[in-house]
Structure formats: C-alpha cells, structure tokens
Amino acid sequence: MTDWIDIGTLGDIPQRGARTVRLDGEPEIAVFRTGDDRVFALINECPHKKGPLSQGIVHGHAVACPLHNWNISLASGEAQGADSGCTPTIAVREENGRILLARPQAMKDAA
Numbered sequence: 743m744t745d746w747i748d749i750g751t752l753g754d755i756p757q758r759g760a761r762t763v764r765l766d767g768e769p770e771i772a773v774f775r776t777g778d779d780r781v782f783a784l785i786n787e788c789p790h791k792k793g794p795l796s797q798g799i800v801h802g803h804a805v806a807c808p809l810h811n812w813n814i815s816l817a818s819g820e821a822q823g824a825d826s827g828c829t830p831t832i833a834v835r836e837e838n839g840r841i842l843l844a845r846p847q848a849m850k851d852a853a
Contacts, residue, residue: 745845752779752839760796760805762786768846772796772833774816777804781841782816783834789814789827808813 747765755761755775763771772786772795780803786796791838793809794802805814805824819829833844 746835746842747845749773752781752836752841754769755781755841756758758800760798760800762796765846770796771843771846772806773834773841773843774800776800776816780816781834781836783832783843784814784816785830785832786820787829788812789790789819789821789829790825795829 749763752775755764755773757775758777760772760774763773770786772784774782784795786794786805788795788809790807790812791809792809795805795807795814797808798805803816805816806813812825814820814829819831821827835842
C-alpha cells in the first residue's frame with residue numbers, strides 16, 4: 743500500500759513552474775505543474791550534472807535543466823533528444839484540488 747503525503751493545493755504550484763519538497767532522509771523532490779494543469783514529481787537533479795530541475799523552464803510535459811538545457815520528460819524522467827540519462831520519478835496525484843505525493847520509501851518497499 744502506498745503512503746500518500748498531502749503537500750498542498752494545485753494553486754500552490756505556479757502554472758509551468760515547480761516547487762520543492764523535502765522529506766526526512768530522502769533527496770529533494772521537485773513537483774511540477776504544466777500549462778494544462780497536470781502534476782508530475784521528479785528527484786530534483788538532472789541526470790547530467792545534477793542541476794536543480796525545479797529551477798528549469800517547463801514546456802509541454804518536459805523541463806529544461808537550467809545548467810545545460812537538457813530536456814527531461816516529466817512523465818518518465820528520461821532525457822530527450824540526443825542526451826541520455828534518467829531522473830527518478832515519484833508517484834503524484836491530484837485529489838479534490840490537493841496534491842498527494844507518494845512517500846519514496848513506500849515506493850521502494852513495493853518494488
């Protein structure tokens with residue numbers, strides 16, 4: 743069973759933007775809101791040089807790393823185009839206007 747954490751409302755995240763979440767003992771998580779109000783969560787590190795993805799530009803369902811402009815898929819965490827690498831994704835969902843994030847340890851235990 744997944745342990746879900748309420749991290750706020752959809753309105754707490756700007757459209758085409760992100761906010762970060764810190765959970766004890768876990769890497770920082772970036773939670774993204776796209777222009778069509780979809781929500782995604784990734785570990786806040788580009789697979790290239792560990793740039794803070796939460797500070798990148800969200801376009802469509804991808805984010806451009808602010809360090810070297812790598813494009814990372816928000817759905818899969820995979821680098822796009824000629825670049826290669828992957829950032830771990832975290833399960834996230836919206837329920838009644840609230841954003842719920844899967845506790846990363848619960849995801850590890852389920853694997």
